[in-house]
Amino acid sequence: MVGYLVYLTISAATYGIFCLGLNLQWGFTGLINFGHVAFLAIGAYTTVLLSNQGVPLLLALAAGAGGAACLGLFIGISTLRLREDYLAIVTIGVSELVRLIALNEEWLTQGSFGIQRYPLPLGTFRPNPVEKFGLILCLVAIGVFAAWQLWRGLRWHWKQLKKQGKSGTEAIAWGVIGGGIITSLFINSLIALQNYNFKAGLMLLSILALALVYAGLEYLVQSPWGRILKAIREDEEIPRALGKNVFWYKLQAFMLGGAIAGGAGSFYAWQLTNVYPSNFDPLVTFNAWTIIVLGGAGSNPGTLLGSLIFFGYDSLTRFVLPQLNLVDDTRLGALRIMVIGIILMVLMVWRPQGILGNKDELTLGK
Structure with missing residues (x-):
C-alpha cells in the first residue's frame, strides 16, 4: 500500500509541475496550448539521451528544460502574432510531430522499442542513519511550507467569501480536505523514507522540485511581470496602449511554461524507468487541462489541488469501478473518462x- 501511495505522490507531483507550466501559459497569459505534451516529451528524451552519454543528471535535466524552452521559442515566434485559434492548431500539430519523430527516428530514440536503460537519480544511494534523518528533515520543511501555503490560500478564500456576504463554511471544508490530503501524504512519505528505496528518493526529489517551481511561480505572477500577463489575458490592447511589448511578454510566458513542462519530463522519465513514444499521446495534455479546469485557471494552489484530486479519482476508480460490474474491462477506461467529463x-x-479560481479576476459572466 505504501508503495502505491509513493507512486501516486510522484505522479501527482510530476503532473503538478507539468500543469503549472500550462497554467502559466493559459491560466495567467491566455495562450491556448493543446500540445503541451510536446514539451514533456522533449524534456524526457533530452534528459535520458544525455544521461546515457555520461552527462550529470542535473545538467541533463537543465538541458531538457532548455530544449523545451527552445521549442516554445520556435512555436511562439511563428504563431503568437496570430489569432489564438491558430496557436491551438499549431501546438496540436507540433505535439504529434514530436511524437512521430520519436517513433520513427530509431537511430536516436529506439523507436517503438523505447529507451529502457538509463541512469536514475539516487538509483544507487543507500542512506546511513544520519543521511536518512537529513532526508526526513527536508520532508518536514516541505510539509511546513505546504501547510503555510494552505493557510494563506484559506485565509484569502475566507476574505473573498466574506466580501460576497457568504459564510466561511466552504473555506473550512476545503481546509479540512486539503489538510487531510497533506497529512496523509506526509505520513506516507515519512514511512517510505524510513524504509528507503529508489522510489522514495525520487518521491522526495519530485516534491522538492514541485515546491521550488510553485514558490518561484507564485513570486513571478504576483510581481509586475505577472500583472502584465494577467492584463494580456483579459485584454491585450490595454497593456499595448500602455507601451508594453505584448508579443515579448507572451513569448516569455510560453517559453517559461515550456521549460517547466520540460523539467517535468525528466521526472516523468525517471518514474517510468523507460521512455516510449506512446507515453506522450494527446491524452496527457487532456489530463493537464482537466486538472487546471478542475482546480481553477490562474490559480497555482488550484492547480496542485486539481492534480491531487485527479489522481485520487484515478486511483479510486481504478479499484472501485471493477467491483461494481457496471461494464466489462474493455469499456472500463472509456467509462472512467466519461465520468470525469460529467464531473467537469x-x-x-x-x-x-x-x-x-477567482471569478472576479477571470471576468467570467461579465
Missing part, C-alpha cells in the same frame, strides 16, 4: 472558475 460539466455549471 457539473463543475462548469456550479463553479465555472474552478475550485480555487
Whole structure:
C-alpha cells in the first residue's frame, strides 16, 4: 500500500509541475496550448539521451528544460502574432510531430522499442542513519511550507467569501480536505523514507522540485511581470496602449511554461524507468487541462489541488469501478473518462472558475 501511495505522490507531483507550466501559459497569459505534451516529451528524451552519454543528471535535466524552452521559442515566434485559434492548431500539430519523430527516428530514440536503460537519480544511494534523518528533515520543511501555503490560500478564500456576504463554511471544508490530503501524504512519505528505496528518493526529489517551481511561480505572477500577463489575458490592447511589448511578454510566458513542462519530463522519465513514444499521446495534455479546469485557471494552489484530486479519482476508480460490474474491462477506461467529463460539466455549471479560481479576476459572466 505504501508503495502505491509513493507512486501516486510522484505522479501527482510530476503532473503538478507539468500543469503549472500550462497554467502559466493559459491560466495567467491566455495562450491556448493543446500540445503541451510536446514539451514533456522533449524534456524526457533530452534528459535520458544525455544521461546515457555520461552527462550529470542535473545538467541533463537543465538541458531538457532548455530544449523545451527552445521549442516554445520556435512555436511562439511563428504563431503568437496570430489569432489564438491558430496557436491551438499549431501546438496540436507540433505535439504529434514530436511524437512521430520519436517513433520513427530509431537511430536516436529506439523507436517503438523505447529507451529502457538509463541512469536514475539516487538509483544507487543507500542512506546511513544520519543521511536518512537529513532526508526526513527536508520532508518536514516541505510539509511546513505546504501547510503555510494552505493557510494563506484559506485565509484569502475566507476574505473573498466574506466580501460576497457568504459564510466561511466552504473555506473550512476545503481546509479540512486539503489538510487531510497533506497529512496523509506526509505520513506516507515519512514511512517510505524510513524504509528507503529508489522510489522514495525520487518521491522526495519530485516534491522538492514541485515546491521550488510553485514558490518561484507564485513570486513571478504576483510581481509586475505577472500583472502584465494577467492584463494580456483579459485584454491585450490595454497593456499595448500602455507601451508594453505584448508579443515579448507572451513569448516569455510560453517559453517559461515550456521549460517547466520540460523539467517535468525528466521526472516523468525517471518514474517510468523507460521512455516510449506512446507515453506522450494527446491524452496527457487532456489530463493537464482537466486538472487546471478542475482546480481553477490562474490559480497555482488550484492547480496542485486539481492534480491531487485527479489522481485520487484515478486511483479510486481504478479499484472501485471493477467491483461494481457496471461494464466489462474493455469499456472500463472509456467509462472512467466519461465520468470525469460529467464531473467537469457539473463543475462548469456550479463553479465555472474552478475550485480555487477567482471569478472576479477571470471576468467570467461579465
